[in-house]
Structure formats: structure tokens, C-alpha cells
Amino acid sequence: MAKKARKARKAGDANAPDEVPLRRNCGTMAVHMMLLEQFPAFRARQFKLEQDTAKRRAAPFSLAKAKVVTVRVVVNVVYHTQAQNISDAQINSQIAALNRDFAAKNPDKSKVPAPWQGLVTDAKIQFKLQKTTRTQTAVASFSQDNGVKSPATGGIAPFQPQKSLNFWVCPLGGWLLGYAQFPGGPPATDGVVINYKAFGTIGTAESPFNLGRTATHEVGHYFNLRHIWGDTEDCSGSDMVADTPNSAGPNFEKPTFPVVTCNNGPNGDMFMNYMDYVDDDTMFLFTSQQVMRMRTALEGPRSGLG
Numbered sequence: 001m002a003k004k005a006r007k008a009r010k011a012g013d014a015n016a017p018d019e020v021p022l023r024r025n026c027g028t029m030a031v032h033m034m035l036l037e038q039f040p041a042f043r044a045r046q047f048k049l050e051q052d053t054a055k056r057r058a059a060p061f062s063l064a065k066a067k068v069v070t071v072r073v074v075v076n077v078v079y080h081t082q083a084q085n086i087s088d089a090q091i092n093s094q095i096a097a098l099n100r101d102f103a104a105k106n107p108d109k110s111k112v113p114a115p116w117q118g119l120v121t122d123a124k125i126q127f128k129l130q131k132t133t134r135t136q137t138a139v140a141s142f143s144q145d146n147g148v149k150s151p152a153t154g155g156i157a158p159f160q161p162q163k164s165l166n167f168w169v170c171p172l173g174g175w176l177l178g179y180a181q182f183p184g185g186p187p188a189t190d191g192v193v194i195n196y197k198a199f200g201t202i203g204t205a206e207s208p209f210n211l212g213r214t215a216t217h218e219v220g221h222y223f224n225l226r227h228i229w230g231d232t233e234d235c236s237g238s239d240m241v242a243d244t245p246n247s248a249g250p251n252f253e254k255p256t257f258p259v260v261t262c263n264n265g266p267n268g269d270m271f272m273n274y275m276d277y278v279d280d281d282t283m284f285l286f287t288s289q290q291v292m293r294m295r296t297a298l299e300g301p302r303s304g305l306g
């Protein structure tokens, strides 16, 4: 029964039985593959960024000397029902959560298993709300097709996407929590989409996604981080980050340490990393190499921010 319910949920059936806990589902890779086909220059820019990241990895790198960068944030609320027109307080709760997680000031980082405590890293990236827009839409539920980013399809265009991180907060179908665009893509769709049920820590935010970490995960993608398991489910994929263990596939809900896959014992998967699929209250860190990757994006294709 549980399996059947889960399957129904994955397929986006709103009538799926409720006894199964909600699981994280991120649409970033699907939309990424679509954009790479549409925009060949995006592929070239991603390739260049990967080369720059490799160069930076080879050179001595001191985060201690890195300056704090404050990123301007635009939040575009696109609502179908009044309840989805989330409050300013809820928006502020998300900005606060991002600032906490990206500065490694989250108190629950104490739950990172001992072998990885030394990897918890302050990204020195902070976020400041610059502007909020509110758009009522006839669209009952958006998908990961970027429709929310254009007035022609019931959404709103991003505001200065080269200078500001744009969020769209809206109803999303298929139990999708969010999706992001990697650096170097088309400006017209650049930014991060988050389900209104998983944005911020109050109001419409629903457990187990009410600690603001869907946005932490998606902003990780926006700064060029890949999923921790490398987006293949057979140990062959890589997140191109050296200090995260190779792992087989996504972990869901609240796993018990250790989860060993791909011969990565004794510590197993770093499922408590923000780039896995666990619940908000089970993810606690970015590693130093992930931060290095994000900082390289920030100095390259994302240098217009802040």
C-alpha cells in the first residue's frame, strides 16, 4: 500500500493517500537538460565554468580570505488562490533561513556525523531582499517548464536577472518542491522556483519542508552545485566535488547514519548534505569543496550579483 501510494504521489496524483510522508522532488536536472538542447551557448558556458572550477581546485584556495558577498534577492509571488499570496513575514523567514544556512550558522549543524564535522563550511554568501512582486494568475498549478517566468504563460518575467537572484513562489504540480537554473543559462528564465508549500518557515510552509531548505538546495544549484549522488543511480555519476562521498542515488525522509552504497563505507552517503533529497530537518551542511564550487560561479557567470 505504501509503495502504491508513493507511486501515485510521484505521478502527481493529488488524490494519493496521505499516510505516506511527502518526499523531496527537485526538477532542476530535467529543466537543465531541456535548456542545454535549446541553448547550445549554455552548454559552452557550463563547460568553461567546469574548467575554471577545476583550475581553482588545483590552486591553493583560502576561504578565510574570501569576502562576504551579499546577493540582491527579488521574490516574485505568483498566486492562484489568496492563500498562496504569502505574507511579507513568510518571505522574510526564507531570507533569514538562507542567511543562516549559507553562513553555517544553523544550530542543527551539530547533528553532522563526527567524521564530517570538519567539512561544515561558511559560504560567505548572504541574501538581502530588494523587491517583492505579486501576480495573480489563472494558472492553478505550474510545472517545471519555466511557464511561471513569463506573462504569456501566466507568470512574470524576472527582474534584472543578471544583477539579482529571482525567486518565483507559486503552486507547483506533481509534488515538485522546486527547480533552479545553473549559471550561464538564458537570463529570461534565470532564477529559482519554489513551491509555496516549501518556502520560508511559517505561513503556508508545510512539514517536513518548513525550514526553508528547499530554497537552500535550489540556490545551491543556482550557484552550480549538483545533487550529491551525481544524478545517476548506479554509482557512475559524480557531483564533481571531491569531499562528498560517491553515492548511488537520492536519500529520502530521515535516514539513519550510516547509509552505505557504492563501497563508500564505513561512513556511507553524506545524506545530510543540502544537495541530497532528505527532509528539511535532516540536512545540515555544504562542504568546503561545494563552497569552492559556488564561489567560482560567483566570480564567473554570477559575478553581476551582489
Ligand SMILES: [Zn+2]
Binding pocket: 026, 027, 028, 217, 218, 221, 227
Ligand atoms: Zn535539486
